[in-house]
Amino acid sequence: xxPSQNRIWxxxxxxxxxxxxxxxxxxxxxxxxxxxxxxxxxxxxxQRLEETEEHLAVEVTEGAVxxxxxxxxxxx
Numbered sequence: 260x261x262p263s264q265n266r267i268w269x270x271x272x273x274x275x276x277x278x279x280x281x282x283x284x285x286x287x288x289x290x291x292x293x294x295x296x297x298x299x300x301x302x303x304x305x306q307r308l309e310e311t312e313e314h315l316a317v318e319v320t321e322g323a324v325x326x327x328x329x330x331x332x333x334x335x
Contacts, residue, residue, distance in 0.1 A: 275300045275326070278318040279307055287318070297326060304329045 272295060278287035290307070294300050304317040308329050316330035 271295060273297075273300075273321065276320045277304060277307060278320070279314055280316040280318070281311075281313050282315055283313050297321075301327065301329070 272293050274291055274293045275297075277290040277292055279290060280287050292300060292303055294303065300319055304319050304327075307317050308314050308331065314331075316328055316332075318328045319326050
């Protein structure tokens with residue numbers, strides 16, 4: 260890949276923070292995820308939620324803005 264292509268690639272990727280609420284821990288687990296857009300972040304948040312029954316919810320932020328939250332309660 261050429262250096263100019265690297266710059267273009269980095270511009271279109273976004274970094275989201277996932278705060279994974281797990282019944283086994285008193286504080287959420289932070290996971291940084293770099294993907295192309297909010298739709299992909301939502302897909303991955305749902306995957307994290309479904310990884311184990313212990314995961315209760317995933318809050319997704321970008322910078323200081325909370326974008327959305329997926330939870331088991333919302334799925335019922």
